[in-house]
Amino acid sequence: MPASTAGTATTAAGSAIAQGGVTSMSMSRMAASLPRAAAQPQQQQPVASSSKAAASQPSTTASKATAQSHGQGASQGSGTRGNEPGKEEQQQGQQVPRGAKQAEPKKDEPRRVRFSVGSKYAVQDVIGEGAYGVVASAIHRPTGQKVAIKKIAPFDHSMFCLRTLRELKLLRYFAEQHVSEDIISIVDIVKPTSLDAFKEVYLIQELMETDLYRVIRTQNLSDDHVQYFIYQTCRALKALHSADVIHRDLKPSNLLLNANCDLKVCDFGLARSVATAEPNGGETGFMTEYVATRWYRAPEIMLTFKQYTKAIDIWSVGCICAEMLSGRPLFPGRDYHHQLSLILAVTGTPTLDEFYNINSRRSRDYLRALPFQKKKNFQDLFPNASPLAVDFLAKTLTFDPIKRLTVEQCLEHPYLANYHDPDDEPVAPPLEPSFFHFDLQKEAISSQQLKELLYNEVMQFKPLV
Structure with missing residues (x-):
């Protein structure tokens, strides 16, 4: 030029x-x-x-x-x-x-x-x-x-x-x-x-x-706003997940807004196909640094479960929803250990099945050394939230990724019923494995x-x- x-x-x-x-x-x-x-x-x-x-x-x-x-x-x-x-x-x-x-x-x-x-x-x-x-x-x-x-x-x-x-x-x-x-x-x-x-x-x-980060920190959002912003986020995620893409870095500052409250998801630099986001795809290690801002990071990423799935995005959605409802981050960890302790204080100690889904022996040893914690009731954590909002949080913030809602189930949840329209929630064809060939060959x-x-x-x- x-x-x-x-x-x-x-x-x-x-x-x-x-x-x-x-x-x-x-x-x-x-x-x-x-x-x-x-x-x-x-x-x-x-x-x-x-x-x-x-x-x-x-x-x-x-x-x-x-x-x-x-x-x-x-x-x-x-x-x-x-x-x-x-x-x-x-x-x-x-x-x-x-x-x-x-x-x-x-x-x-x-x-x-x-x-x-x-x-x-x-x-x-x-x-x-x-x-x-x-x-x-x-x-x-x-x-x-x-x-x-x-x-x-x-x-x-x-x-x-x-x-x-x-x-x-x-x-x-x-x-x-x-x-x-x-x-x-x-x-x-x-x-x-x-x-x-x-x-x-x-x-x-x-x-x-x-962006949503600025809005949360400058205003009290109504429940209608929370529903609408979460709906649009899930609508975008449905398109991503249908293509077998995981965003991996959802957070309020990556949700852009205009004056009409239209929301757009941005920042796809850490996105992966499901195939290249698995631990055996080269991102193994205790509490890996690669995925998602810490406060919105699913526990299975930090603890190295046997497989990373689209559920890591759903955890981030739950964290964002909780932050909009309360005006403050739900899990503002100072470091990885503090982050996990905050999460376990809400989700409770993992069950035996959940424990053995963790691939890293070091992570299992770390969890084994922690004191037992009972699961918290989300209604107690969010006393001013509606019962539907509380139910949505409880089903998106489960420790076990298998038990979390899928994005389709999020859209069908009664909390988003005012906006859910299955005929206007488009999907994309799954990406071919070769789409991210440079990630598979990056070494x-x-x-x-x-x-x-x-x-x-x-x-x-x-x-x-």
């Missing part, structure tokens, strides 16, 4: 999001009095436009304060940890992958970020950033449509490249199957001039105004081969705008 087409996004304080401003959210299927989510960031003038010398370039500035208001990254679907304490805390808004820290700008001096996106897009504000990615709001000049542009530099580490490749392939697949209404969409990709010039990936996506595949695979995906993409 010629340098003359590179826009600049900067960080600058003062937008509604940067100040933590939240307004009310309307929803066509709910009463007008229901709370609204977060306001969209105010559109700021490009810094370049303030000087005649720079006026000819489509440049932009968005502030570090804005990015920080969204946590260390922004959602729009890339792998970050969110909603955990300390350094892993509060990934929110439009997310980008985490990693090494970027250099801080000098005080009161906005940090510029170049976006080589051509003349079709007027880059506006940075709304989130991480180590190998930055998200900016932008305008699609031909239509005036507001979009989010995610700039990713995935080639410094093969893991970043794998996550970008997974996400791009999956989002493209679900869009082609017409099941992506509750899944974030890629509407365009800026195509490089050649493989050698392919240094960055620019994904253009729908611009969502906030043998070179960085250059990964780059070529990602390049081919980018070049094959057909824009929606």
Whole structure:
């Protein structure tokens, strides 16, 4: 991409999001009095436009304060940890992958970020950033449509490249199957001039105004809101699970929202097919680090059960539902041991059958050393929740993944009856095992081969705008 087409996004304080401003959210299927989510960031003038010398370039500035208001990254679907304490805390808004820290700008001096996106897009504000990615709001000049542009530099580490490749392939697949209404969409990709010039990936996506993390922390949600958000999450999961895909990183900051309370699931960088998500598929080990933000992580992942199933996503749904009902995380573990102790304090000590479903002897020894705990009554934990909400929690937060509801059973649960429509909950054909072939060969595949695979995906993409 010629340098003359590179826009600049900067960080600058003062937008509604940067100040933590939240307004009310309307929803066509709910009463007008229901709370609204977060306001969209105010559109700021490009810094370049303030000087005649720079006026000819489509440049932009968005502030570090804005990015920080969204946590260390922004959602729009890339792998970050969110909603955990300390350094892993509060990934929110439009997310980008985490990693090494970027250099801080000098005080009161906005940090510029170049976006080589051509003349079709007027880059506006940075709304989130991480180590190998930055998200900016932008305008699609031909239509005036507001979009989010995610700039990713995935080639410094093969893991970043794998996550970008997974996400791009999956989002493209679900869009082609017409099941992506509750899944974030890629509407365009800026195509490089050649493989050698392919240094960055620019994904253009729908611009969502906030995420569930911010909404939970700024408002009390009604039971209707909880039902509607859980319904949309499960509707998206039905499409994923029908394709034999496990998301593996569901959390409030990966559920994007707009002013109509439309919800879209994002961040598919950790997603896997059922075949490649099993412990014998290469992700074994006591309390594996790979899957899901800790607070929303199913116990079988940490304890290495004999098989990982779609039920790990259902556990995350239960955790998110509980958090919306109470306004705080259900299992905010400080570390793995604390996380497990919080879970067992609610689910109780595993039964003998559940105990022997755990593949890792080390994990079994760890559990054996813990004191016996009795299962808690969810009605006692959530005294203000409706009986149907309590029943939904009890059936999605069981220690044994086999006893958890499937996503189809979640949608059929009476708690979601106001929204459930079996004729409007689309499914996708199961993915062929070869779809994630690079995951099965990731130890043998070179960085250059990964780059070529990602390049081919980018070049094959057909824009929606």
